[in-house]
Amino acid sequence: AQSVSQHNHHVILSEAASLELGCNYSYGGTVNLFWYVQYPGQHLQLLLKYFSGDPLVKGIKGFEAEFIKSKFSFNLRKPSVQWSDTAEYFCAVNAPNTGFQKLVFGTGTRLLVSP
């Protein structure tokens, strides 16, 4: 089945450490890609998105992601995390086989940043 995979379910880092969260998808053709963040007790908010053009996308709060079409990946990175980045991170894909109407999410990665 077509899907979105996030292989890291839990990540623990110290402040100032670098972050990379993996996201792989299995849809062929053109895809639209998103990273959302959910802070404790809150709803999902958009971090960044990729539709076309430069495969290196910059988002809010110092986050960036790189789209590598040959690897079907859209990994999220941040050079130096802060305690306030503690949250759950979700990768999402618009599926071309449904006319881009559906938004399919990965299972999420829970990040804990220790001070």
Place this chain on the structure above:
Amino acid sequence: NAGVTQTPKFRVLKTGQSMTLLCAQDMNHEYMYWYRQDPGMGLRLIHYSVGEGTTAKGEVPDGYNVSRLKKQNFLLGLESAAPSQTSVYFCASRQARGTENTEAFFGQGTRLTVV
């Protein structure tokens, strides 16, 4: 703007009871979605709608019904609640503009417990 508003925020149901969750958006978005969020499973799509009067099934539609009688509202119904439907429910909306896709905006969530 209120954005996406979900009602209620919390609810406890007894097995077999029915209820309706209301999602309202004031952004004139065409697409609306209902997701459930469970630990370790990310967000799973229950039903979605691409316009007033239309609905479609997502990944986990069993036990739920939906209606989109007005463009701004998307209702999720549980006819006979089961403990397996204990979850946090999120509504989202998104504007559709041809083939260019846009980000989804999420409500604050409804925490439902079925005992």
